[in-house]
Amino acid sequence: MITVEQLKQLGWGTLQRYRKLNPYSKLFLWGTIALYISLAATLVIIGPDRIGQTLYNLAQKVSHYPLGWLILFLVFFVISFPPCVGHTTLITLCGYAYGMKGFPIAAAGSLFGSAFTFIVLRLLFSRRLRKWSESNEKWQALETVIATKGLPLIVLIRASPFPPWVYSNTLFASIQSVALWQFFLATFVVFPKIAIFVFVGSRLASLSDGEQRSHMDTTTKILNISISVGGVLVAALASWIIYRAMRKEILHLDGVPPEVDELAAEAIEEAEEGAPLLGPHRENSNRYDRSPA
Incomplete structure (x- = not known):
């Protein structure tokens, strides 16, 4: 059970991390908070029933197009580029439109959309990447840590909820030691989570449609709601466990100095800026140097 002292430490640690953020990161954080407040307000004002029905109608319209699956597949390529958002929503929409048959669309779209983003960003920003790496100590540390651990750490970072999907694509495109095949x-490790959200979407579809909902008995409604909420909670819990494991792996890497581990962890946390590919270029004093004296 969490104690009052642990809550105080958590609050103080969060405040300290916030103070360390540069102005761009703080602006992004407050923008994100404003976005979620706006979404919550919209949900309250319009009502979940109307929003759910609108999503259901949209999904059904797409599913009845001859190439509706292709439309969803191509949208994955768009939302894989920063600063776009909506990866989880689009996965859920696949479940809305096609039920569990939407899983291949969501999985393939996620896989090839992110790979395309990786290639394009690395090709377009290769010169900026080299310049950034030479001047940013955190990125040097992250490159060293990933090069040391290899594919297992790459898998952990990819499965972690932080950085989010679109910024994870940018992060890996930024790390020269990460190969496309890795x-x-x-x-592939995110496929189970994709399957969960497609399943949740398939359950929510029946609850969102007023006509289907009117023919459900109370037990069926409760069961569908419980399954949907349970699926989201399972995905959230698994993501949190993976995130903790990822940070622990970075911070306790054998053969790498602790200060390098700390810098690498900070680089992961700052990935939402889109740096170094899309973020503002800032010169750093280079306290960490990988080259021998």
């Missing part, structure tokens, strides 16, 4: 294989 990124491709690591993306």
Whole structure:
């Protein structure tokens, strides 16, 4: 059970991390908070029933198109580029439209959309990547840690909820020691989570449609709601466990100095800026140097 002292430490640690953020990171954080507040307000004002019915109608319209699956597949390529968002929503929409038959669409779209993003970003920003790596100590540390651990750590970072999907694509494109085949294989680890959200979408579809809902008895409604909420909670719990394991792996890597581990962990946390590929270029004093004296 969490004690009051642990809560105080957590709050103080969060405040300290916030103070360390640069202005761009703070702006992103407050923008994200404002977005979620707006979404919550929209949900309350419009009502979940109307929103659910709108999503259901949209999904059904797409599913009745001859190439509706292709439309969803191509949208994955768009939302894989930062600063776009909506990966989980699009996965759920696949469940809305096709039930569990939407899993191949969501899985293939996620895999090939992220791989395409990886290739494009690395090709377009290769020169900036080299310049950034030479001047940013955190990225040097992260490259060293990933190069030391290899594919197992890449898999852990990919499965972690932080950084989010679109910024995870940017992060790996930024790390020169990550090969495309490693990124491709690591993306397979998110397939179970994709399957969960497709399943949740298939359950929510029946609850969102007023006509189907009117023919359900109370027991069926409760069962569908419980399954949907349970699926989201399982995915969230698994993501949190993986995130903790990822941080522990980075911070306690054998053969790497502790200060390097700390810098690598900070680089992961700052990945939402899109750095170094999309973030503002900032020169750093280089306290960490990988080259021998």
